[in-house]
Amino acid sequence: MTTLDWNALSDSERQAALTRSDIVTDEALGSKVAEILAQVKQGGDQALAELTQAFDRRELGSDWALGPAEMASAAERLSPELKAAIDQAIDNIRRFHQAQQPQSLRQEVAPGVVCELRSEAIEKVGLYVPGGSAPLISTVLMLALPAQIAGCQTRVMVTPPPVNDAILYAADQCGIDTIFTIGGAQAVAALAYGTETVPKVDKIYGPGNRFVTEAKTQVSQQGTAIDMPAGPSEVLVIADGQANPAFVAADLLSQAEHGEDSQVILVTDSAELAQRVAEQVEAQLAELPRAEIARVALSQSRTLLAQDLAEACAISNAYAPEHLIVQTADPRALLPQLRAAGSIFLGPWTPESVGDYASGTNHVLPTYGAARTVSSLSLADFQRRYTVQELSREGLDGLGRTVITLADAEGLQAHANAVAIRLQENQG
Secondary structure (H helix, E strand, O other), X not given: OEEEEHHHOOHHHHHHHOOOOOOOOOHHHHHHHHHHHHHHHHHHHHHHHHHHHHHHOOOOOOOOXXXXXXXXXXXXXXXXXXXXXXXXXXXXXXXXXXXXXXXXXXXXXXXXXXXXXXXXXXXXXXXXXXXXXOOOHHHHHHHHHHHHHHOXXXXXXXXXXXXXXXXXXXXXXXXXXXXXXXXXXXXXXXXXXXXXXXXXXXXXXXXXXXXXXXXXXXXXXXXXEEOOOOOOOEEEEEEOOOOOHHHHHXXXXXHHOOOOOXXXXXXXXXXXXXXXXXXXXXXXXXXXXXXXXXXXXXXXXXXEEOOOHXXXXXXXXXXXXXXXXXXXXXXXXXXXXXXXXXXXXXOOOOOHHHXXXXXXXXXXXXXXXXXXXXXXXXXXXXXXXXXXXXXXXXXXXXXXXXXXXXXXXXXXHHHHHHHXXXXXXXXX
């Protein structure tokens, strides 16, 4: 990791220091994904079979929908220790998300004029769980549990084959009845458009590779909602001279091992700590199975030396990290100054890993600076809000003239008439 003195940098150098690795804007990728989406939209299950063969080198076969029998069998093959860990994570995540249930609001804003704010579950949701080199058990929990708690009636889960037994067990424990073993842009297309087998959903959730992200972006422009655009994983750590350098290094590496395009940043007011962290990173890196991946990520990451912790907070706000870890003498004191982060981890005993797996918060978070305006995934993302209003005859009498005046000012006569005809009826 390169170390830079923040106060020695020009404005342009500061901007460059906070720049992520490029999210590839690839016209070829966009065109290829558009072709895949069109193929599935037109060809349904047959297209899914052809694309699975082409990209995954697998036959779709007749067993690409896994149900209760496969889930029960998977549970028998898992160790009691792993099942207990999944169960504890479920308990915490369920408890935190159940506490997020919205409260209906009813307000009489004027005599005879009642307004309400209500919420209801999104009816049909699609949950994408990535495959790849590691089975993302935690992503099952972060998507399926909120969908279940919110009351979504149709919860469709897709994940590339082969499906790890822990994925099946976690899905079963979170109320998923069927898992379709498809992945990539074609799986997103199946969720967005529906096929003979895969039901069409209203909203798609979950992370994925460039093809999945591009597919989600494209279908979101065609009427299917998505949770959020997802970029490479990232973490920023604010640390002072009292921080444990081994802890800081471990937190940086926990994100660097995600992928070569991950980015980690350390912001500190202590040059001595920065040096000790660098030494710890090298020492710990040598022990990691995914060291080569982490080393590439570290090559595009950096340490920034701030004048004080107030400046460190300002740097963090400018970057708006997905994960923000605060390892300082009094981390909670900095919380009011931290305005842009997907999820914040306070103190030396709160590694980012707990949020990824089992503390109870959701690990689906905005990346690439979107934390300035986009929230972390929560129960609210599986629900929609709507309003209700009800007026009595007297209520319309009291409000009608105001509405007519405003409608006339906008030149919308029919709007005014819809009120005026009722006022005349009242007078009659």
